[in-house]
């Protein structure tokens with residue numbers, strides 16, 4: 001892979017630490033997603049690895065979500081490949097047999113939030129400037145059904161419905177109150193806490209925990225597997241609309257203007 005997107009390390013405890021490192025904001029490009037999925041697959045197939053902590057090597061940002069430039073002005077072939085890579089990443093992470101802990105050390109909108117939601121446990125730095133949520137509606141786009149299902153499984157239907165319709169990005173304290181993240185800790189304690197949570201989850205026999213996880217997540221995973229091609233078609237027809245392209249371009253311009 002061209003970019004050093006991720007670093008990973010498996011300790012004696014059987015725990016890997018994966019650090020997103022794709023400046024400036026860890027946006028989920030096709031290359032990033034491909035590398036992430038391959039890394040997850042390697043860890044999944046490594047019998048020495050029982051758990052993975054996912055965090056960011058960049059200050060203030062966990063992940064800025066899907067790389068918007070991958071969805072702007074590209075070919076149908078590109079959209080197909082990109083969306084398949086997004087699906088693949090989620091199927092691997094949400095369906096992982098490993099214990100997955102997100103140590104959210106910065107803002108985490110949209111696809112970044114999906115990554116955190118797909119883990120078994122979320123710990124976030126207690127900085128009110130960091131926010132997390134599925135803000136797709138704010139961009140004029142719609143969170144796909146499996147983003148929504150993952151969200152509902154964490155916070156419940158009512159909170160998910162309101163948050164999705166408003167495209168809310170919740171500051172860390174609010175995200176904790178809503179159950180979107182499980183715990184808040186001071187930033188300097190984040191990795192220590194993630195390791196402690198991991199040890200607690202790994203104290204159980206793997207087979208019992210894994211079967212329970214599968215039981216809880218299978219229906220949602222199966223739904224995407226059964227409708228994968230249809231979901232790609234929906235994405236392409238949605239993202240190819242001129243009105244959607246216009247919304248995405250305006251959003252990118254707004255991000256750039258914010259700086260000046």
Ligand SMILES: CCCCCCCCCCCC/C=C/CC(=O)SCCNC(=O)CCNC(=O)[C@H](O)C(C)(C)COP(=O)(O)OP(=O)(O)OC[C@H]1O[C@@H](n2cnc3c(N)ncnc32)[C@H](O)[C@@H]1OP(=O)(O)O
Nearest residue numbers: 027064065066067068069109110111142234235238255256
């Ligand atoms: C019946 C219904 C049918 C429905 C069918 C549905 C079909 C599917 C529909 C499609 C669904 C698509 C799903 C998408 C999910 C996503 O993930 S979309 C991405 C959402 N992400 C965001 O909104 C985050 C945007 N970024 C920010 O808010 C900020 O950048 C930040 C808070 C992350 C960081 O702020 P700061 O530190 O101040 O950095 P910036 O100066 O803003 O950014 C630096 C640099 O990065 C560029 N950038 C930021 N985010 C992205 C991104 N996501 N993609 C690409 N590029 C990004 C930003 O423009 C800056 O670039 P320059 O330095 O100016 O060049």
